[in-house]
Structures are given as structure tokens and as C-alpha cells.
Amino acid sequence: MQGEGQASFVWRRVEGPPVCLSWRWRVDVGPPPTDLTRRGGDDKALSIAVGFAGWPPDASVWQRTQHRLAQARVGNGRTLPRSVLMYVWGGTGREPAFFATPYLAGLGRMRVLRPADAPRGRWFPERVDLAADWRAAFGGEPPPVEEIAVGTDVDDTASRVDAAVEAPALAPCG
Template sequence: MIRSRRRAVLSALPLAVLAALLGGAAEPLPTPPMLAEAGWRMGAWHGMAPARFDPMPPRIRSAAGEAWALLPGVLLRAEPGEGGFVWRRLAGPPGCLAWRWRVDAGPPPTDLTRRGGEDRAISISVGFDGWPPEAGAWARARHAAAQAALGDGQPLPRSMLIYVWGGTGREPAPFFASPWLGGIGQVRVLRPADAPRGVWLEERVDLAAEWRAAFGAEGPPPLIKISIGTDTDDTRSRVHAAVADLRLEPCR
């Protein structure tokens, strides 16, 4: 299968997503100037044509001391079979992450709990600099190999929460283990694939509480990266979607 082949090679790219660390295959891409100016970097899945990502300026303004980080949003466009992601550093304590998103076109419902076929319109992946209890020797060894190849200057996430617009809505709730990430990644479906199209929907998650709920452990560790991605290679779908007004702020 296409997905199996593209995850057969270990990547040295500093991804916010950990698929590249755990048998995944990803490759860096030249980042368009406007996207780079907004602080994002592009990546693509090995063997898959890259999707298009364009920056969106924030539409909100944060009062002094209200938000720790206000990030430019992203427009996502993918033709059938395309996919990829953008990523950026996100350092500091895990407060509340808030954003708006919408999907005008995207894949049909897919089973996100299984390897292969799990296309989704949008995934927002938050990387943490600390291990969850379920991270076994295999996952840690792959992580160590990727980190050694990359060097110490760009540390890689050791655990990850993945928020998805996609899936059937019948996946285990609130979190389930990513089928690709060997105990390091936990997925939460916030909006299934059949959620209303063409309207902005608001989200806000308490990252500290979510990490504890997802991994069943005290913590959480500090943040390290965030990524926004899309995936259409199995269903051959088109994606037209957006994520706007990403902000990390204190939880109240």
C-alpha cells in the first residue's frame, strides 16, 4: 500500500508529528516565503504529492498578558492523493490551545483507529518534550535514532496529542492511541468528517488536562512543536479547509 511504503523509512526531519520517528517517511520541502515569514515550515509524506498551505493573518488581537502565543492560521488545499503538513516550534508550559477551523471539502468518514485508509481533512498535532508511560523501548529507540541523526540543536517531541477533523465519530472517546505512534501519540476526534461544512467552528482545549487524560499520568511536560496537516491518499479526496486564530493562552 502507498501508506505502508511511505512509512518504511526513518526521517531525520524535526516534525511536530511523530510518524516520521516511528517508522514514518517524511521529507522537507521548500517553504514559500509568505509561509516562512509566518513562522511555518513545510513537510510532505514520502511518495505523496504535497498539499498546498497558505498563511492566514490572525483576525483577533490579544490583550496584553492574555495570550502566550498568537499564531498565524493556515489555508489547506489538496487535490486527490495529496497530503502534507506545516510545523513550527511552540515552547513553554501547556496552557489552553484555542482556534477556529472550517472544512469546505474533505474526505468521507474513515476509520482513524486502523492503519491504512485513515484520511482526514485536518489534523492539529501538539508535541511535548516528555515521555508518556506507554512509551516502550521500541518507540524510545526509534526516537533516539532520529534525534541522533538530527542532532541536539532541534529536539524532537516525545509525546503528542492529535486533534482531528475527520473520522467516523465512532472512534473511542475521548482519546485513542494512534495506530502509527507506538504509545507516543493519542488522537481525539473533535469534529467527524460529516460535521457541517463551510462554517467556522470554535475549539478550546486544556492541554495539561488533556495530556493527563490521554496518557493516564501526571505531568504534563513542556510544549515543543505544533503542526497542521491533511491526508487524502487513500480516499483520493479533495480538501479545502482552514485553521485560523491559533492561540496558546492561560486556562481559567
Template sequence: MRRLATPLTMTLLAGGAGPATPTTPLEAAGWHHAEWHGLTPARFRPLPEGGVAVEGRGEGSFVWRRVQGPAECLRWRWRVEAGPPPTDLTRASGDDRALAIAIGFAGWPARVSFWQRSQHAIAQAAAGSHPLPRSALLYVWGGTGREPPHFQSPHMAGLGMVRVLRPATTAHGRWFEEQVNLAADWRAAFGADPPPLQELVVGTDADDTRSRTEAQVEGFRFGPCR
């Protein structure tokens, strides 16, 4: 995955703020499409129930929207018709995936270093008026399935924790329902109680394997865990 040189500008959470007046179907649906430096963007379109579909071949980009509220549980459903083969998501090079759902939080981890704050500041300068989250959880459809249950994103200076929910070998053409406990995952990743939610991001990345990607995700619901 080729990205900018600074760790936090290599994440799913970079990009400029969307326009005040919607000009595309994605923006009318509340999503903003953003690109990674040096990558041809994938093609996103809105779906009912606040979802998105993505298509591409060897491409990568992401869409994001603002969210607010406490960290509770997040539910959604997703399916992949085509995606990259298994890649090692713990490495910064070659970590392609069909889909990644990222939740950005407004606060820092319980223990954050001066270096991490500095990397965040550099990324914020690149992002302009779009306030970047200070920590994130990422849930992925991709990878080998042999990654640790939770591991640091190799692109986020220790401010992003990854979970592989569906490895790349998961059956294509089927819907899968997901539920994740954001509060529990944030505590496990960063310690202390989680800060408020800030962003929901959906991304795809297939530039290293030059793979075809076709996937959908919809039905996002934040609420109490049950």
C-alpha cells in the same frame, strides 16, 4: 496512508528543520512545510493571525512551528470546504482526514518502554537536526465519529493520543471555535504532569480516498483555561 516503515516516522511530527533565512511566505510567517515519504504534498499558504490554508486532491503533508511554554489551554478556529469522507482513524491504513492539529511535547509519557525509545531514536535519525517531540496530542477534523473519545495514534508507537473533535460529516463552509485543555488531555493520555510544549503541527491527509481537500485554520492561542 502510505508512510515510512517505522511508526514514529509515520507521524505528523517528522521532517527536517526549516532554513535559517525565510525563503517562502510560509517560512516568513514562521511555518515550515514538510512531506511524508511517498506522498505528493498538499499546498499550504499562510493566513492572518498565524493560520494556514491548505488545498489538495489525494495529497498529504504538514506544516510545523516551534512553540514554548507550559501545557495550558489551546484555542483556534477552523473550517473545511471539502475533505475526505468518514474513515476509521484507529487503523493505520485508510485513515484520511481533512485536518489534524498536533501538539508536540518535550518529555516522555510517565511510563515509556525501551521499544518506544528505540522507535523514537530511529525516527530522530531520519529527522536529522529537527528534534522530535517525545509525546504528542492530536486533535482531528475527520473520522467516522464512532472512534473512542481518546485513542492511540496507529502511527506513533504509543507516544501519540488522538481526539476526534469534528467528524468528517461536520457541516462544511462554517467556522468552528475550539478549546482544548492540553494539561488535562496529556494527563489522561500519559499520566503524571505534562512536560513543556515543543511544536505545533497542522496536517492533512487524503491519499487513500483521493479526496479533494480545502480547509483553513487560524487564531491559535495558548493560555490559561477559562
């Protein structure tokens, strides 16, 4: 993915139980460390977002209403996930293990796997246990996975990004 001063993502629909997700990624050029907890200053070189079909156990009426409004804006061509885990290359590296994104009406949790100042120009493999991470982020039993999105976001810092993700794969853990 390449860009300058913009945010973009690609997504694919997947269906199945929450298993392990693996991939490799690299950043050659990316934004400086930013505060990922605040809207309007939360740039990141790469993110892998996993959308789930079910609500977090403590999802409020307000959150569900916000979701319905967002779904109405998107239309019938795409079903928005009801909860999201986002794995990030960006931020400062001092963030808590899982924290609420400043978007998604509290239905998304973010986890920094590589801070913005991680070494550039080399591939890093990642593997996450989606069920364990959903439990740690939201509590309760995880719902089925319904989509995976890869994104970049450099609009707040007007930075350049040149980054790649390869070989995303869902497979049983263990």
C-alpha cells in the same frame, strides 16, 4: 490548506507549559469518514498536533528506541516531540475520547473534535486544555509543549481537501 490525494503539514516550534490552545477551523471539501485507528485508511480533513518534550509515563524501551531511530532519520535540524496529542476533524465520530494513532510508535493519542460528516463551509471555534488532555491520554504530569503542527491527510482515499485553520493561540486556562 488545499490538496488532492496527499498528506501535508506545517509546524512551528513553541516552548512553554501546557496551557489552553484555541483556534477556529472550517472544512469546505474533505474526505469521507475513515477508520482513524488503522494505518492506510486513516484520512482526515484537518489535524492540530501538539508535540510535548517529555515521554508518557509508560513509554517503553522499544518506543524510545523507535523514537531515536526516527530522530536520526530527521537529523539535527529538528527535534521530534516525545509525545503528541492530535485533535482531528475526521473519522466517524464514534471513536473513544483518546486513542492511539496508528503511527508514532504508541507515543501519540488522537481525539476527534469534529467527525468527517460535520457541517461544511462554516467556522467552528475550539478550545482544549492541553494539561488536562495529556493527563487523560497518558496519565501523569504533562511535560512542556514544544511544537504545534497543522496537517491534512487525504492520500488513502485520494480525496480533495479545502480547509482552513485560523488564529491558533496558547493562553492560560480559566
